[in-house]
Amino acid sequence: MKNDACLYWQALNRALDAELAADDDVIVLGEDVGLYGGSYRVTEGLYARYGEWRVRDTPISESSFTGLGVGAALVGLRPVVEIMTINFALLALDAIINMAAKIPFMSGGQFPMPLVVRMPGGVARQLAAQHSQRLEQTLMNVPGLRIAVPATPQDAWWQLRQAIRSDEPIVVLEHELLYFSKGPLDEAAEAPPMHRAEVCRAGADLTIVTYSRMRELSLRAAAQLAEQGISAEVIDLRSLRPIDWETCLASLRKTHRLLVVEEDSRFAGAGAEVVATLAERAFFTLDQPPRRVAGEELPIAYNARLEAASIPSAPSIVAAAREICGQQPPEEKS
């Protein structure tokens, strides 16, 4: 099926539908994923099609329904656990970090862990501090986990299906503001490896490395930079563990300038790892110190103006890119 304007949630829904249909061992677990159809409609229609044993509404018990998914994976099911928002995943970290990420290793390879944990996150619209967190850095530091961060409907389709088929524990971080974004979806197109980064805009003057919702902002910024004579290459990492360093390094050999754009807050955030590793591996390739445009070191405010000021915007990306490229920011306010 080809669709030129698929919504992100629909692509995830199609992926779940396809895998539930293809393999009886695939099950979906989470709060309101069944009868209600999912908080962001991702599981819409699946309960009616596959029944309550395969699309299972759980009590509000994140720690235990995620742990239950781990147990089900131990006996060969392929559970897809939905955690309503990443903020609630803090209650499930015992199951994810202590159990799912450790059992294959601790057992000396006796048990695969075909578990997927999906969780929406990021800063959405005025959801306040307990619903606006970005916790990718917490999960990135856990050996044994993989983290997919699809930013487009096509990647959502590809990566969720790959995650379900994989025997590894994989966290799929979805961004709450992406669910109703539109993009093309070609279901028959061959998928790249799940962790392969995508050069989503070619350029010569600097490399912008980004992921998730910041892909869209970085592309917008790159278009504005082009009008100002700066040619930015934009790389969407697509995966935060592992990270496809080769694609980033190939780009830096061309541009010699690095800008990392992340919604994550700056200190010890995802971008810190990107900058550190690329600096280690490409120090003499770089003409300028690398830079990050990142979220501020703050809980997110309810007020929309404060909220917007806490995370990167297209203008803040443009300004940082111009500085790296030796140009003054235009129309500096005095």
Added chain:
Amino acid sequence: MKVMPGYAQQGVAENDSALLSVTDKKRLLREMLYARRFEERCYEAYVERKIGGFLHLYSGEEACAHGVLEAARPGYDYVMTSYRDHIHAIKCGSDPRKVMAELFAKEGGTCKGRGGSMHIFDVEHRFMGGYALVGGPFPLAAGIAKGIKMKGGDEISICFLGDAANNQGTFHESLNMAKVWDLPVLYVCENNLYGIGTRIDRSTAVQDQYKRAAAYDIPATQVDGQDVEVVYAAAKQAIEHVRSGNGPYFLELMTYRYRGHSMSDSNAYRSKDEERSWLKRDPIHILRNRLIDSQDLTLSEFKDMDKAIIEEIENEVIAYAEQSPEPAVEDLEKYVLAENDPYVHGGAS
């Protein structure tokens, strides 16, 4: 505070001892004695620094695992427990040599030296793991039970945990889900009265743990965990209930660990009187004396059995663990992730 087992047995049939044949009882006696000697040998090996890290011994609690698993189908039913896990694994069918080699951190161990004492796993015998997070296995066992129920098998999921684990949120969350979905899971509470050094009356509002299952409308029984025949009889009923599709069951076994919580525990928080009172109800002695009283065993036969076990552990188990090689450092990165997973590495779609 009950330090002596003076509680009522809930709902266990009369004449339980008739359920096990003399042959079975003698085998169980040998297995429990083997378990005791295995654990005490671990103690020595720890002192000799052959075993590292944390080591939690099961001495005193043998009747719990043996009584329950005797009534189950070891190797067929799925079993998991806490970090005090050696004996459960062995009763499920794990090779004691491999369990000891795992404690010795050797490549010949059940988990190739990656897990250690607290994390015995044996997929072949459906021993689904020892876990070091108190209360962590509650939901995992429910997940296994969901898998069994979806696949339509008649296995059951058995989760052994200590009394102190019941104060974790996962106890309540998991029992709730197990009941709502009528999952084939048996929760076995080995109530040894202490969470490390904190006695149950200092940590827990409701000290009879079986009563807490009522909050989730799960049938429950509390029995003497020192008498393997009583445990067996109660477990038989419980397992019958679960295997017949009636949903979860909660079995509380009153027991006592002779050693400290782990090897680093000086055991200073318990009175000598209390310890002595439990030693009088040693699970191995209870069964031994009963067999001697019924003239099915003599004391010298028992002593010969003990001697043979000690030699067997030394000559086979310890020798195997000693001789097994350490894991190669070149294999350091193995088993972190599934190797050559095509969906991750190869782009399969």
